[in-house]
Every structure is written in structure tokens, then in C-alpha cells.
Amino acid sequence: RQVCSSLSRSGCSRPAYVQPDDSLSLLQLRRSVQKERAEALQATSSNAEVTSKFSKQMRVHCAGQSYGSYANLDEAMQACVGDPECAGVFDRHCTNKAQKLHLCKVGFMPMKSARSCMYNKKA
Numbered sequence: 428r429q430v431c432s433s434l435s436r437s438g439c440s441r442p443a444y445v446q447p448d449d450s451l452s453l454l455q456l457r458r459s460v461q462k463e464r465a466e467a468l469q470a471t472s473s474n475a476e477v478t479s480k481f482s483k484q485m486r487v488h489c490a491g492q493s494y495g496s497y498a499n500l501d502e503a504m505q506a507c508v509g510d511p512e513c514a515g516v517f518d519r520h521c522t523n524k525a526q527k528l529h530l531c532k533v534g535f536m537p538m539k540s541a542r543s544c545m546y547n548k549k550a
Contacts, residue, residue: 477501481504481516483546483547484544486540486544487538489514489535489538490543492536494529494530497516497525497529498525498528499523500516503546506530508548512533513531513548515531517529517544518546520542
């Protein structure tokens with residue numbers, strides 16, 4: 428009888444074998460997985476809602492006219508949506524990496540850039 432090493436069943440031809448003394452019953456495990464999937468789906472639809480409020484523009488920046496520093500694009504966009512002084516999100520290297528995401532002030536003068544990009548807030 429084959430015993431799989433994980434519950435993901437990847438590479439297994441039979442369902443994973445769960446020891447009877449495992450701390451979670453199969454029913455509890457299923458409920459936990461269903462809850463995680465529902466939370467992930469809700470977060471994804473929320474992020475898509477926020478993202479739809481911006482348009483991406485390549486090779487432009489607002490350096491010198493920016494403020495704040497954010498860990499990821501979703502966090503920066505959330506902050507911008509709630510800020511009437513924010514015109515968009517500036518990604519210094521267009522990589523969505525922490526410390527390189529900033530908000531642009533309303534009325535900023537766009538400047539050309541070799542590798543930056545902007546996410547302009549739609550009106």
C-alpha cells in the first residue's frame with residue numbers, strides 16, 4: 428500500500444494516508460482548507476477591485492514629488508485610493524519590491540525614466 432508524504436497528493440496515485448492519532452480529523456482539515464480558499468478568493472477580488480482603479484504607465488516617475496514607502500503594490504494602491512492628495516503609485520524599478528513604492532502628489536509633473544513605472548489613479 429502506497430503512503431503519500433503530503434496531503435497535496437502530488438505525485439501520489441492514491442489518497443494520502445492519515446494517522447488516526449493526527450491532531451486534526453479529516454473533517455476539520457477539509458473545513459480549514461475550505462476556509463483558507465474562501466479567504467484567498469475574497470482577498471483576490473478585493474485586490475482586483477483596487478487595481479482596476481489604476482492605469483499603468485511605463486518609463487515615467489514622480490521622484491522628488493512622492494511620499495511614503497510601501498511594502499508591496501497592493502498596500503500602496505490601498506493607501507492611494509484612500510488619500511485625496513494621491514495621484515498614483517510610483518514604482519522605482521517597476522519590480523513591485525518593498526521600499527521602492529511611493530505615492531505621487533496630485534499635480535505632479537511626470538518625468539521620463541529608463542526603468543520606473545507609474546500606476547495613475549483613474550478619475
